[in-house]
Amino acid sequence: MYEAPSMKPGKTGISRIVDATLYSWRGFRAAFRHESAFRQELGLALVALPLAWLIAQDAVQFLLLALPLLLILLVELANSAIEAIVDRIGSEQHELSGRAKDMGSAMVFVSLTIAAVSWLAILGDRYFR
Numbered sequence: 001m002y003e004a005p006s007m008k009p010g011k012t013g014i015s016r017i018v019d020a021t022l023y024s025w026r027g028f029r030a031a032f033r034h035e036s037a038f039r040q041e042l043g044l045a046l047v048a049l050p051l052a053w054l055i056a057q058d059a060v061q062f063l064l065l066a067l068p069l070l071l072i073l074l075v076e077l078a079n080s081a082i083e084a085i086v087d088r089i090g091s092e093q094h095e096l097s098g099r100a101k102d103m104g105s106a107m108v109f110v111s112l113t114i115a116a117v118s119w120l121a122i123l124g125d126r127y128f129r
Contacts (some may be wrong), residue, residue: 011012016079019129027064027077031076031077031080034080035076036081037076037080037108038073038076038077038080041072041073041076042073044069044072045069045070045072045073048065048069048119049069051065052065052066052069054093055122055123055126056122057126061122064118064121065118065119065122066123068111068114068115068118068119069115070112071111072108072109072112072115073117074110074112075107075110075111076108076111078104078107079104079105079107079108082100082103082104083101086101
């Protein structure tokens with residue numbers, strides 16, 4: 001069977017997984033250190049995840065409460081990466097740079113909206129039905 005050559009030479013197997021994990025950890029640390037929005041959203045998740053466990057009546061409800069919180073963190077990491085790339089390119093005003101940053105902000109807003117809708121639906125069903 002033909003196997004295409006790798007486009008990126010480097011480690012494979014367990015050593016690649018270890019390296020990828022270390023890069024991910026560096027990314028988390030950088031986001032925590034340099035992004036106040038990430039710290040705030042992480043704090044929200046750390047408080048709300050145990051609450052989700054207490055509020056949820058079954059596994060599906062728990063997932064509907066917990067996964068949007070993780071989505072917020074995921075999207076904030078992507079937004080922070082976009083901002084870092086744009087800032088690396090240059091500090092001068094450019095329409096495309098502004099558009100990229102605004103779209104990243106919109107991603108975060110949508111993820112927060114998803115979380116709010118999910119939490120309001122579950123809480124409304126559970127406590128105000």
